[in-house]
Amino acid sequence: MSDTFVIAGRRFKSRLILGTGKYATNDLMVKALEASGTDMVTVAVRRVNLEDRSKESFLDHIDTRKYHLLPNTAGCYTAEDAIRTAMLAREALGTEWIKLEVIGDERTLFPDNDGLLQATRHLVREGFIVLPYFNDDLIVARRLIDAGAAAVMPLAAPIGSGLGIQNFTNLRILRELVTEVPLIVDAGVGTASDATLAMELGVDGILMNTGVAGARDAVAMAEAMNYAVRAGRLAYLAGRIEKKLYATASSPTAGMIE
């Protein structure tokens, strides 16, 4: 079965996108990326640490022939900051790709939709491939698509919460009505079944970080997510049976002994 995952004309083998934050060690992160089967990872733009040079070489740990780098604007609370961060990321990495976050509230890390739209419009005009993180809201999704977003990435639950999909209805509606660009669940996945359920709904991909990095065994969870995303996708394509209240025998009733 040919089933390709394409964003802005670029083809990905895996429908799982992994964040590279919060791992106990870089070595653990490298092993988790490998086990997850991902081929796109997110990285954050930060000030160079002028005292502690050990942090300087973070990107040396990531094989950029294997992993497409997706810089993010995590930590930005205004469109202006997010745009500035995206510009710096493009200058440093030579990539137009940006995972756009404009956060509206510190406690929930919910997105600021106004700022997000404003930054999306600006960055698309500047030639960026913009993947915005937003609330699971159809109207915002449509506005982001109109603004030129290359994919839309609704949260399943608050960032880092591990709560799994909180609003199946919104996600199902988004799946039915967002057809122009890939629909990627971003944030809230806590364990493998959360990822499978999202994929079974038909979303095109999942982005996660804490669910893997925060697991007791991050490498094992990365492998579990690898299977979970693929299992959910296959089940979606295979088409589940209808739910019925009563039993239906699966063995033939003809030829029973009497």
Place this chain on the structure above:
Amino acid sequence: MVIIVNGETKEVEDSIAVADLIISLGLKPERLAVEVNRAIIRRAAWSSALLAEGDRVEIVNFVGGGEIVMPQL
């Protein structure tokens, strides 16, 4: 002269070029981006861009990150 690099005050030689500042800070130049007074200085201009007294310089690179929020740039 005195400039501000990533929020810290630094004493540097007068009219130092961005490229020389990076060397003097002992940084590897790959995958860095530099802003002076909020304007990005393209890599090709690092040698010719000269800094002035009081300039605010930001030098950024990448750290692990995903769905997380870290301290403000």
